[in-house]
Amino acid sequence: MAKINGNDIRPGMLIEHDGSLWIAVKTVKVKPGKGPAYNQVELKNLLDGRKLNNRFGSDDRVEEFHLEYRDFQFLYRQGSNLVFMDTDTYEQIELDEDFIGERALFLQDGMTVKVELYQARPIGIRLPDHVVLEIIEADPVLKGQTAASSYKPAKLENGLRLLVPPFVTAGEKVVVDTNEVAYVRRAE
Numbered sequence: 001m002a003k004i005n006g007n008d009i010r011p012g013m014l015i016e017h018d019g020s021l022w023i024a025v026k027t028v029k030v031k032p033g034k035g036p037a038y039n040q041v042e043l044k045n046l047l048d049g050r051k052l053n054n055r056f057g058s059d060d061r062v063e064e065f066h067l068e069y070r071d072f073q074f075l076y077r078q079g080s081n082l083v084f085m086d087t088d089t090y091e092q093i094e095l096d097e098d099f100i101g102e103r104a105l106f107l108q109d110g111m112t113v114k115v116e117l118y119q120a121r122p123i124g125i126r127l128p129d130h131v132v133l134e135i136i137e138a139d140p141v142l143k144g145q146t147a148a149s150s151y152k153p154a155k156l157e158n159g160l161r162l163l164v165p166p167f168v169t170a171g172e173k174v175v176v177d178t179n180e181v182a183y184v185r186r187a188e
Contacts, residue, residue: 004064006056007039014046016063017054021046021118030055046123067124068117074107082107084115095122105158106131106178127178132187133157134173141166151183 009015013024022043031037036057043052056062072084072093081094082104093115097104099122106127107113116124137155151163156176164183168174173187 002064003061005058006060006062007037007058009039009041009056009062014065014067015043016065017043017052020048021065021123022052025051046118065118069114069126070117071112072115074109074111074113076109084113087112093122095125100125102181103127103178105160106176129178130175130184131178132173133176135164135168135170138164138168138170 026042028040071087114126175184
């Protein structure tokens with residue numbers, strides 16, 4: 001942890017402000033005609049999700065933090081909890097499904113994820129960018145539909161619905177982007 005000048009805050013930095021942990025989402029340097037220059041910073045609280053706009057001048061000092069990223073392996077679901085194991089220490093942690101949100105549907109047994117830790121407390125999770133899933137249901141192609149680049153709805157093995165190209169059929173495996181929840185390509 002290091003003290004930094006309020007004018008040095010940049011997007012993506014983690015700082016302590018008002019006794020809590022915040023991430024700088026957006027910053028704008030302002031130099032008014034009268035008075036000292038300041039840094040207008042949009043902050044998001046990492047612990048409870050609140051947002052805040054704050055001015056930081058050159059006289060303001062804030063603590064900059066760095067998160068610890070550790071690899072965890074997804075083991076299994078237990079009710080509404082998801083159980084992960086630290087790949088280095090073999091310690092297990094349980095996270096509520098709401099902590100991950102709808103992206104929890106992408107979790108597969110044995111999948112390695114990065115857990116963001118602040119003072120040994122999980123505050124975020126990063127899934128792999130792409131996963132391979134099987135299509136269990138796909139609408140049939142309508143005649144003449146293939147002439148234009150059109151997509152059709154399909155249902156994945158995890159229950160999610162997304163749009164796929166007309167040549168993709170039920171039973172095929174596809175690569176899905178976990179961030180955009182979008183079809184990428186057929187799996188090989």
